[in-house]
Each structure stands twice: as structure tokens, then as C-alpha cells.
Amino acid sequence: GAGVSQSPSNKVTEKGKDVELRCDPISGHTALYWYRQSLGQGLEFLIYFQGNSAPDKSGLPSDRFSAERTGGSVSTLTIQRTQQEDSAVYLCASSWRHSSGRGETQYFGPGTRLLVL
């Protein structure tokens, strides 16, 4: 079946502009995650959505970052007033969340490569 898809695959923007990154999770997956992959920082957790529960936003680096998930499916990560340090690959993942939370596999999309000039 179809995997996690993300768009755009690449985004170049100017400092100070807002950007929106989209994630389409695997159909039926209840959990959705955003990560950031940057040089020198490795892979960082940003935000987690599970069903109708309040999202875990503990990984968002600043209040310029926000995310929403509409209808329990598609998610959009928004970065306002982009800065050069926001340049990174933004990865989305989804999973079917077990009740125990143990051992669930997160399936990753190809990522959006963001470059802020």
C-alpha cells in the first residue's frame, strides 16, 4: 500500500517568509510525528499527534513552529518568519498506536528539504 508522503520535496525560501510543509500519513495510522534532521543536531522529535488527544508539542524549538492535524489524517507543519537555522530536512512518520505503546514501528516519509536563504 501507499506509504507516508510529504510535500513539497524541496522548498527554498527567503528569511522571514512563512512556509507550510504537508504530511499524508499511511491510511489507518492513528499516530503522526514530525522530526527535524539537521547537520550537527541529528534527528530531533518535534511534535506528536494521537487521535483526538492534545498533541505533544514538547519538541518544537520555538513559537514560530506550529502544526495541526485535520480530520485525524493530514498534517501541516508551519514555520513562521523563517530563519537560516531552520534549514533542515523535516521528516514525518506515522504509526498504528498500540495500547501499550510498546514496539510500535514508525514509518517515515521521504522528507521535505527546507533551505532558508
Added chain:
Amino acid sequence: AQSVTQLDSHVSVSEGTPVLLRCNYSSSYSPSLFWYVQHPNKGLQLLLKYTSAATLVKGINGFEAEFKKSETSFHLTKPSAHMSDAAEYFCVVSPTNDYKLSFGAGTTVTVRA
């Protein structure tokens, strides 16, 4: 708290020779452990995972990993490297009842012809 240490940032092997990628973890609880692979300009693909069943885990593309609790290790091996194995590999730990993954820094594998 949990953390992952990948002991080699870069591994270079000849095609047809064994590959060993080393990973040590620390976790307060019995963790789940994963290896993911990332080819250039691609997303992360799951190679294998350990979730407290058999300690020797077999994955895709001939990879396997052994969970050794006494050594807190989860090393990844493959008996014979192929050119297509050139990629970056991440060891990942997930503690019990938590969705947050902790990633190692990654090991870049190059395969010489």
C-alpha cells in the same frame, strides 16, 4: 532517560565482506530497539526491530542484529556487503510505553568495489 551511542561515525567495507555497525543504548526500562537505513535524499526505512522476543532479530536485505542486555548493545551485521548497502544507518531506542524515539548520531557506510 534513554540514549543511543553509535560507536562508529563511518564504516568502509569492501563488497562481499562482512559489515558490523555498533550500537550501545541506555534505558531506564526494557526498551524496544530499531535499526533504520537512510539512502541519499530518501526517508528512513526500517531494517529490523527488537521488542523483547527473540534476541537475534532478522531484518530485510540480509541484515540482522543481536540484543545483548548484559552489554546493553544492539549491533547490526550483514555477512556480505553489497554496493546498494551504501547509506546512513541509525540505531534507535524507544522506551516502554513511550512513543518518543531516541536516535543515534548515525553511521555512514561506504562500500568499495
